[in-house]
Amino acid sequence: MKQYFIYNEHLGIEIPDLQEEWKEIPTAVQHAILLKWEQIRGKIPDRIQELEHIINTKQHKLNNEENFELSCKLNTEIADLASIINDLWLWYRLTQNVSEGKAHQ
Template structure:
């Protein structure tokens, strides 16, 4: 039976990437399975800077629109949207660093 590393990930709509959803403790995977999971995660991790950049562009766009907006309700909504995108960027940074920690442990 072949191991599918993608089965250890679930697509996160909010972040726009698959995120780890390991079905067992890391040490319970074989060395080969760990390697395959890390390889798959490395491809996902490579897309994280692009996702961050996309959210940053959305924030810049919202901020420029916010400067022109006079409707208080819309200002509140745009401010919330900016905060939500900033939260996504923060979460993506955490996932980006996650791989560094896991990869370091796996190689030691």
């Protein structure tokens, strides 16, 4: 299965990485790929919750921070985490698209 998924460090999950056309992959392997994706997909809400907790912690620090440079740094980190959450939701909504060929990265 490793050849069909790649770990995305930015997102903190494995994502599909199909190097061949879906129809060229044997049916049994297609089913295994879909099963693995559903297992990964099922963990995405937990990953999002982890990131939301980090955002809340940073937001609390930001609300109490008086140093402008540190405030800017915290704000950037929060924005980056929010972007990751957005990307994770996009991947979470990706279900049938895995079987339609190469998934976006």
